[in-house]
Amino acid sequence: MKLALLLLTAILARAALAQDEADYPALPPERYRSGQAVLDAFAPISAQTRNSIVELNVDESPVALGAVIDTNGLALTKASELIAGKLTCWLATGEKVEAQLLAVDTEDDVALVRVKAKGLKPIQWAADQAVEGQWVITPCLADTPLAVGIISTLPHRIRPELHAFIGVVFNQYASRPTIEFVMHGFDAEKVGIKAGDIVLAVDGRAVTNSDQVRGILQDFRDGQMVRMRFLRAEKEFEQSIQLMAPKASQQEYDLFGEEGEADLSGDVSLRSGGFDQAIEHDTVLEPWQCGGPLVNLDGKVIGLNIARASRVATYALPATLARQIVIKLKTKAEKP
Amino acid sequence: MPVLQLLRPARWLLAVALAASAGQAGAQSAAPNFTRPAAPKPVPVNFKDLPAAFSKPAPTSLADLREMQARVAALVSQVSPAVVAVELGHSSGSGVVITADGLVLTAGHVGSWAGHSVTFLFPTGKTAHGNTIGINEDSDTGLMRITDPGPWPHVGVGELKNAHLGDWALALGNPGGFDAKRSLVVRLGRIIRLMPGVVQTDCAIFPGDSGGPLFDMYGRVIGIHTAIASSTSENFHVPITEFFDTWDDLAGPAVQPPIATPVRAQAYSGLSVVDDAGGCRLSKIEKNSPASKADLRVGDHVLEVDRRRIEVSASFEHWIAESRPGETLQLEIKRGNKTFKVPIKLQTQPGLTK
Numbered sequence: 001m002k003l004a005l006l007l008l009t010a011i012l013a014r015a016a017l018a019q020d021e022a023d024y025p026a027l028p029p030e031r032y033r034s035g036q037a038v039l040d041a042f043a044p045i046s047a048q049t050r051n052s053i054v055e056l057n058v059d060e061s062p063v064a065l066g067a068v069i070d071t072n073g074l075a076l077t078k079a080s081e082l083i084a085g086k087l088t089c090w091l092a093t094g095e096k097v098e099a100q101l102l103a104v105d106t107e108d109d110v111a112l113v114r115v116k117a118k119g120l121k122p123i124q125w126a127a128d129q130a131v132e133g134q135w136v137i138t139p140c141l142a143d144t145p146l147a148v149g150i151i152s153t154l155p156h157r158i159r160p161e162l163h164a165f166i167g168v169v170f171n172q173y174a175s176r177p178t179i180e181f182v183m184h185g186f187d188a189e190k191v192g193i194k195a196g197d198i199v200l201a202v203d204g205r206a207v208t209n210s211d212q213v214r215g216i217l218q219d220f221r222d223g224q225m226v227r228m229r230f231l232r233a234e235k236e237f238e239q240s241i242q243l244m245a246p247k248a249s250q251q252e253y254d255l256f257g258e259e260g261e262a263d264l265s266g267d268v269s270l271r272s273g274g275f276d277q278a279i280e281h282d283t284v285l286e287p288w289q290c291g292g293p294l295v296n297l298d299g300k301v302i303g304l305n306i307a308r309a310s311r312v313a314t315y316a317l318p319a320t321l322a323r324q325i326v327i328k329l330k331t332k333a334e335k336p
Numbered sequence: 337m338p339v340l341q342l343l344r345p346a347r348w349l350l351a352v353a354l355a356a357s358a359g360q361a362g363a364q365s366a367a368p369n370f371t372r373p374a375a376p377k378p379v380p381v382n383f384k385d386l387p388a389a390f391s392k393p394a395p396t397s398l399a400d401l402r403e404m405q406a407r408v409a410a411l412v413s414q415v416s417p418a419v420v421a422v423e424l425g426h427s428s429g430s431g432v433v434i435t436a437d438g439l440v441l442t443a444g445h446v447g448s449w450a451g452h453s454v455t456f457l458f459p460t461g462k463t464a465h466g467n468t469i470g471i472n473e474d475s476d477t478g479l480m481r482i483t484d485p486g487p488w489p490h491v492g493v494g495e496l497k498n499a500h501l502g503d504w505a506l507a508l509g510n511p512g513g514f515d516a517k518r519s520l521v522v523r524l525g526r527i528i529r530l531m532p533g534v535v536q537t538d539c540a541i542f543p544g545d546s547g548g549p550l551f552d553m554y555g556r557v558i559g560i561h562t563a564i565a566s567s568t569s570e571n572f573h574v575p576i577t578e579f580f581d582t583w584d585d586l587a588g589p590a591v592q593p594p595i596a597t598p599v600r601a602q603a604y605s606g607l608s609v610v611d612d613a614g615g616c617r618l619s620k621i622e623k624n625s626p627a628s629k630a631d632l633r634v635g636d637h638v639l640e641v642d643r644r645r646i647e648v649s650a651s652f653e654h655w656i657a658e659s660r661p662g663e664t665l666q667l668e669i670k671r672g673n674k675t676f677k678v679p680i681k682l683q684t685q686p687g688l689t690k
Contacts, residue, residue, distance in 0.1 A: 037394035
């Protein structure tokens with residue numbers, strides 16, 4: 001079933017329809033859901049939040065927004081967009097100031113930076129729970145938001161976007177999860193897993209077929225370790241194995257139609273999955289527009305925009321999770 | 337000029353064949369007291385009931401936005417229970433229940449002609465069984481029925497005769513397929529174009545949403561997701577009107593035939609195909625399959641099967657779906673600049689041999 005879902009992107013051109021489209025009157029783009037006429041109604045929220053936002057640049061190119069969390073210039077942003085280079089920030093006042101990377105939480109891709117500016121206004125976290133259908137606003141330095149949308153789903157775990165593998169192929173005819181062969185270059189080979197080994201448990205959970213093994217492993221990211229229990233020659237043993245995402249040269253694993261989806265989704269974030277919890281919303285953002293706060297109609301922060309993931313989804317770490325990460329990052333920053 | 341991309345599960349033709357062979361058990365429960373369903377009627381609404389903000393060219397104040405938010409959030413909880421994921425053989429999409437006894441609207445390319453077994457997945461995780469009733473391929477409309485005993489959560493249908501450009505709309509469905517951890521995905525947008533046979537909105541939809549409902553701000557179904565193009569504002573929905581117009585096809589044959597089609601073993605090739613500029617391209621080859629034994633490779637193009645030209649992947653899938661295990665097909669393959677012929681001997685579906 002899984003694979004079939006991933007094959008959904010077949011293309012059928014309906015040429016007649018496409019030709020017709022331009023012949024019919026259309027709503028002017030400024031009246032679209034996130035068009036300027038609609039964004040204008042959100043101006044009071046931008047007025048309230050724009051001094052709590054920074055726009056981060058690396059070597060003069062915009063890479064992310066940031067959310068100011070205290071009056072001394074600490075700000076949160078999306079870690080994986082901060083490539084090496086000179087880090088600076090634009091402020092709502094029009095000033096450009098320096099910034100410094102203090103600490104990174106790789107689990108959820110959040111970075112703590114210090115913005116060298118005084119008088120910034122910290123964001124206000126929302127206390128109430130987000131609900132589906134609620135307006136969500138992505139404010140920026142300007143008088144009106146970058147874009148708006150609604151909450152599409154309540155917070156849930158987001159799987160890693162890049163499939164990572166331990167590097168084994170299962171015998172599809174065997175009733176138990178039996179390894180048919182071990183792929184070259186992956187960790188299973190390095191730690192000595194052999195064809196014929198039977199998987200008994202993955203990450204502490206007993207398994208009886210290969211679909212269950214795959215089901216558990218798909219929650220693991222590139223680089224993470226998983227503990228597995230095997231049976232070989234009637235002896236049981238445990239082994240930790242590292243998951244690896246295939247490199248570009250191994251792209252014959254491109255079973256997933258990803259090239260097709262890219263056209264339909266526009267640009268997505270470099271890292272767009274593997275988050276503990278995220279609110280899914282339908283705001284259309286560019287990858288560099290992530291990292292800043294996602295606010296409600298009171299101008300309170302319900303989440304931190306963490307990734308543009310697909311045509312239909314932008315992810316935001318919920319406020320409760322983001323606040324826990326702040327505590328972790330501050331501790332990390334103090335102990336170099 | 338945008339190329340429209342229909343949210344067509346690539347394998348649906350094959351999936352239909354699978355359902356036919358596996359569908360007998362599900363079909364038997366449906367056979368008694370099957371009646372041809374009557375076409376739904378639009379639920380009348382009081383237009384004064386709509387918060388004023390929705391009728392403005394654009395909201396102009398926070399008060400407007402709060403008014404809209406209250407309505408949208410209320411609609412989401414009102415209509416969500418009736419939105420389902422549908423699984424039919426190897427294809428999957430979305431649908432919406434419109435009667436207490438379980439009539440489900442979906443897209444034609446998700447559904448099938450009468451009698452194929454379907455699994456319905458509700459947002460709560462509850463599963464129900466049923467079957468397809470009918471489709472109209474030209475308008476991409478489809479109808480299914482839950483045969484497990486109801487009553488089922490359901491929503492009313494609307495109409496488009498009072499619709500205008502700029503009307504707000506809510507899209508629900510299962511982009512990327514059903515995911516129990518995530519549940520339904522809700523999107524808000526506006527009607528951008530009204531064309532014969534198609535409504536365009538900026539509610540972003542995605543493969544897996546196919547067959548899912550587009551609601552007006554009264555919570556009535558006004559469209560069914562069918563296609564997208566590259567821009568996030570190019571999302572296309574079959575107008576509810578098309579369902580009324582094609583009801584004769586959707587409601588199935590006047591006299592329901594005995595559903596139990598002879599069980600036929602499903603032929604298995606072990607390869608998946610997609611369309612590209614070169615025609616029907618092999619996109620995946622399973623290990624130890626007829627395809628791997630024939631030394632076919634990902635990227636090969638199928639030019640002919642048994643000396644009949646193959647132009648699109650769907651016709652190749654027809655060939656496999658309509659062949660039997662043990663049959664040998666003569667393929668003409670293009671690999672790079674080389675063209676050669678190779679036989680492929682089909683097997684039985686490995687899943688069925690267990």
